[in-house]
Amino acid sequence: MGTHDGPIATARELVKTYGAGETAVHALDGVDVDFARGELTAIMGPSGSGKSTLMHCMAGLDRPDSGEVVVDGHRVSAMDERRLTKLRRTRLGFVFQAFNLVPTLTALENITLPLDIARAPVDKAHLAAVIAAVGLGDRLDHKPAQLSGGQQQRVACARALVTRPSVVFADEPTGNLDSTSAAEVLGFLRRSVDDGGQSIVMVTHDPTAASYAHRVLFLADGRLVGELTDPTQQSVLDRLGALQRAAVPVRAGAL
Numbered sequence: 568m569g570t571h572d573g574p575i576a577t578a579r580e581l582v583k584t585y586g587a588g589e590t591a592v593h594a595l596d597g598v599d600v601d602f603a604r605g606e607l608t609a610i611m612g613p614s615g616s617g618k619s620t621l622m623h624c625m626a627g628l629d630r631p632d633s634g635e636v637v638v639d640g641h642r643v644s645a646m647d648e649r650r651l652t653k654l655r656r657t658r659l660g661f662v663f664q665a666f667n668l669v670p671t672l673t674a675l676e677n678i679t680l681p682l683d684i685a686r687a688p689v690d691k692a693h694l695a696a697v698i699a700a701v702g703l704g705d706r707l708d709h710k711p712a713q714l715s716g717g718q719q720q721r722v723a724c725a726r727a728l729v730t731r732p733s734v735v736f737a738d739e740p741t742g743n744l745d746s747t748s749a750a751e752v753l754g755f756l757r758r759s760v761d762d763g764g765q766s767i768v769m770v771t772h773d774p775t776a777a778s779y780a781h782r783v784l785f786l787a788d789g790r791l792v793g794e795l796t797d798p799t800q801q802s803v804l805d806r807l808g809a810l811q812r813a814a815v816p817v818r819a820g821a822l
């Protein structure tokens with residue numbers, strides 16, 4: 568197999584524990600996962616199940632206690648801070664719930680910021696395609712405060728995609744959006760995968776958001792407990808319900 572086959576990112580035996588002794592929290596309790604190249608993968612699970620910890624370990628924003636993370640052939644878990652910063656700037660894209668745009672820059676300046684920081688050669692055709700896809704029309708010279716939440720998040724998505732990163736990590740990208748704006752952002756992310764071959768990993772609580780993914784992974788108590796391919800809103804809801812029922816402790820003899 569060449570380097571363009573196989574998963575874009577992998578985790579092997581990831582363990583991350585907070586605290587010690589009786590109060591220790593096993594945020595990741597031995598997670599093995601492959602994220603497919605050219606797919607949108609959603610990570611779901613109850614609050615505290617380890618979703619953010621997994622994403623942060625994959626993206627080199629946090630370090631596992633043990634285990635290995637490889638992203639596009641780079642051993643993230645073995646890198647020092649300097650190389651991690653470089654990897655994040657040049658090979659990874661990020662979308663956050665809170666948009667995190669630079670308030671003093673215009674929409675267009677925010678989108679091209681990663682190229683300016685990395686002093687990377689600009690792929691003009693790709694930049695034009697991303698700007699066209701983001702659909703902001705004449706608002707590209709507006710500052711973030713002059714844009715709606717949905718428009719700001721579309722700018723943030725364009726900023727994440729403009730460097731053609733190996734992976735975009737999106738942490739609750741629609742958590743602050745109304746359903747119409749959320750649908751626009753999710754449609755935009757999905758098209759960047761289907762039309763542009765982008766690979767995206769997205770943490771979400773929202774079954775509708777998850778239904779835009781090619782695959783949904785379910786976490787519970789720091790472990791991978793299931794997955795769905797080609798999810799629908801209903802199949803995600805059904806699976807979440809089943810996992811919740813399975814998690815309810817049954818007293819011995821109660822049956």
Ligand SMILES: Nc1ncnc2c1ncn2[C@@H]1O[C@H](COP(=O)(O)OP(=O)(O)OP(=O)(O)O)[C@@H](O)[C@H]1O
Nearest residue numbers: 585592593594612613614615616617618619620621
């Ligand atoms: N810095 C930290 N110090 C102590 N405990 C932490 C820390 N970060 C996370 N945890 C704990 O690790 C567990 C997993 O947290 P994580 O944020 O990954 O869950 P999550 O699934 O993303 O939750 P949510 O959906 O609420 O964002 C939780 O029990 C959390 O309280």
